[in-house]
Every structure is written in C-alpha cells, then in structure tokens.
Amino acid sequence: MSDISELPAQELEAFELRILEPSEVRIFRASGVTRLTLENQRSWTRAQSMRAFPLTDPEHYIGFLDCANKDIGLIVDPAQLDSESRAVVEQDLEKRYFVPLIRKVYSVKEEFGTIAWDVDTDKGRRELLVRNIRDNLQELTSSRVIVTDVDGNRFEFPDISRLDSRTQGIILRNL
Numbered sequence: 001m002s003d004i005s006e007l008p009a010q011e012l013e014a015f016e017l018r019i020l021e022p023s024e025v026r027i028f029r030a031s032g033v034t035r036l037t038l039e040n041q042r043s044w045t046r047a048q049s050m051r052a053f054p055l056t057d058p059e060h061y062i063g064f065l066d067c068a069n070k071d072i073g074l075i076v077d078p079a080q081l082d083s084e085s086r087a088v089v090e091q092d093l094e095k096r097y098f099v100p101l102i103r104k105v106y107s108v109k110e111e112f113g114t115i116a117w118d119v120d121t122d123k124g125r126r127e128l129l130v131r132n133i134r135d136n137l138q139e140l141t142s143s144r145v146i147v148t149d150v151d152g153n154r155f156e157f158p159d160i161s162r163l164d165s166r167t168q169g170i171i172l173r174n175l
Helices: 009-015 083-096 165-174
Strands: 025-030 033-038 042-044 048-051 062-065 071-075 102-111 114-121 124-131 137-139 145-148 154-157
Touching (some): 025 083, 048 083, 102 154, 102 165, 124 145
Antiparallel strands (some): 025 033, 033 042, 048 062, 102 114, 137 145, 145 154
C-alpha cells in the first residue's frame, strides 16, 4: 500500500486528527483526577494533557489522551478555553513539563565521559550527573540547551553564552 487511503477503516482511524472546539470543551478535576467533557457528545473520566510541540510552540496545540493513551483530540489555542479548564490544563502541563532553568554553574567535573554539575536553578541548587553527554544534550537554539541527567530529569541552559568558558567548552564540544 502506497497511499494512506488504502488502509482498512480501523487502521485509518489511528491517523485521524480531531480538532476540539474550545467553547465545547470542559476540563475539570474530580477526586484529584483530570476529566474532559465535550458538550453534548461524550465525557472521559481520565484525561491527560500534553503539548504537541513542547519546545517550539508550547503555548498552542495541546493534545488530550484518555486512560488507555488513545487520542481524544487537540486544541489549537488553549487560551480560548474557559478559565477553569485553562487552569486545570496549565497545572497538568506544569507537572508534565517540569524543566528547571540553570542560572549558574558552581562547578563542573568531567571524568571518563561522565560530567558532574553543581548548579543553581530557578528551583534551587542541584547536583546532576550526566553520562554520555553527546546523547543527553539537546540544542534548541544556538544558545539554548536541554541536558538530561542519569535519572531522566531535564534541565535547561537558557543561554549558554552567559556561562563561564569552561562550561561553554564542555557543552559546545558535545553538541
């Protein structure tokens, strides 16, 4: 099969994108669980919010999954949601995309391909250990970098040009 239209109907459903109209969507929390209701259509007792483009366009294109991780739909501009729904989505996204910003590097030690960082972030001072730095650095722009530590936590260097030359050298050498 060379064309998507040749797929069986059941498989074709997996490719359908449902754009949700913000005025018809209600998102709320009941007993600590996020729920989503489409006006006059259907409700989901568990819904997850996630960004379609978390790095390049985090303010738009919010997708929703049900408890089986199946697509519910996508809202292009979540700012158009009612205030309660928008607040719940913002809280859920904040938890899912928690990425502290590194403001200062106190020390960095490189040994046998492992780098130990002692940093100050917008969430407090942290020590992070990064192995195989080439695989754990992601360049977002020419000066903005995300680093992932051995525990899977992500940290952002918002502007590497403001770091000391030794730290810049380690980052730039591995991009």
